[in-house]
Amino acid sequence: MELWRKQTERFKADFVDDNVSKVDFKQRPLRVWTSDVAHEGRTVIVATGANAKYLGLPSEERLKGRGVSACAVCDGMFFKNLEVVVVGGGDTAMEESLYLSKLTKTVTVVHRRNAFRASKIMQDRLFKTPNIKVMWDSEVVDVLGESKVEGVRIKNRKTGTTSDLKAQGLFLAIGHEPATDFLRGQVRLDRGYVVLVPHDGLATATSVDGVFAAGDVHDFRYRQAVTAAGFGTMAALDAERWLQKSGQ
Numbered sequence: 273m274e275l276w277r278k279q280t281e282r283f284k285a286d287f288v289d290d291n292v293s294k295v296d297f298k299q300r301p302l303r304v305w306t307s308d309v310a311h312e313g314r315t316v317i318v319a320t321g322a323n324a325k326y327l328g329l330p331s332e333e334r335l336k337g338r339g340v341s342a343c344a345v346c347d348g349m350f351f352k353n354l355e356v357v358v359v360g361g362g363d364t365a366m367e368e369s370l371y372l373s374k375l376t377k378t379v380t381v382v383h384r385r386n387a388f389r390a391s392k393i394m395q396d397r398l399f400k401t402p403n404i405k406v407m408w409d410s411e412v413v414d415v416l417g418e419s420k421v422e423g424v425r426i427k428n429r430k431t432g433t434t435s436d437l438k439a440q441g442l443f444l445a446i447g448h449e450p451a452t453d454f455l456r457g458q459v460r461l462d463r464g465y466v467v468l469v470p471h472d473g474l475a476t477a478t479s480v481d482g483v484f485a486a487g488d489v490h491d492f493r494y495r496q497a498v499t500a501a502g503f504g505t506m507a508a509l510d511a512e513r514w515l516q517k518s519g520q
């Protein structure tokens with residue numbers, strides 16, 4: 273990323289290392305605020321991503337990247353023939369568990385209720401997979417291990433008892449939070465994700481003329497670095513084309 277930033281600076285891009293707190297896309301030029309400073313632009317590309325949700329345990333934070341992950345397709349290969357735990361109960365949790373089951377020795381799905389939210393077809397697939405087991409009415413209350421994951425502590429929500437489960441990986445599959453609070457009321461969102469409104473050959477256009485979106489902030493399906501980078505290129509080309517077409 274540092275190399276990419278240096279290259280971009282060489283092409284005279286300005287960087288502001290701050291958070292965007294609000295925007296005003298209702299007038300021209302478009303405005304974006306960081307701290308108390310307003311930045312003006314004829315076009316804006318939103319690429320603020322989506323944060324994976326975690327349980328919020330200190331041990332989980334400490335062991336992120338050391339056995340704790342939120343992306344099975346990204347990190348699954350590190351857990352070949354090992355034992356992993358997946359937390360969640362929706363379609364994403366089913367998908368992640370089924371993917372991991374092909375690589376790992378066992379997958380234990382920990383779910384806080386006694387039924388999944390996931391579609392029946394996904395549940396059926398999961399139940400039929402011999403190396404996947406489910407712990408109902410349970411939650412992970414601690415991640416065990418000093419420098420890498422060695423297990424998880426699980427609390428049964430019905431009985432209140434805790435037990436330790438040996439595992440080398442913990443995958444969170446409890447959703448993502450798109451970083452779009454500052455866009456509310458300005459750009460069309462769906463469950464927090466920016467909605468793309470392709471028109472006139474501009475695939476990354478949004479509901480606001482001249483505002484484009486790239487990466488995980490709109491893409492809840494693929495969520496990969498390479499797809500985000502691809503969308504970034506598309507958005508840059510779209511913005512350039514839009515500027516030329518609109519004579520701005």
Ligand SMILES: Cc1cc2nc3c(=O)[nH]c(=O)nc-3n(C[C@H](O)[C@H](O)[C@H](O)COP(=O)(O)OP(=O)(O)OC[C@H]3O[C@@H](n4cnc5c(N)ncnc54)[C@H](O)[C@@H]3O)c2cc1C
Nearest residue numbers: 291292320321322342343346451487488495496497498500
């Ligand atoms: C554990 C894990 C492992 C992964 N491993 C892989 C992998 O191996 N291969 C792969 O292809 N993908 C992997 N991914 C997915 C990949 O990280 C994402 O798909 C990719 O980073 C999305 O890029 P993005 O630019 O859309 O968003 P991000 O990378 O999330 O970047 C968004 C940026 O916007 C900033 N931002 C957010 N809000 C504001 C604001 N209000 N103002 C200013 N800046 C803001 C953020 O700080 C961040 O720097 C992994 C994801 C996870 C969670």
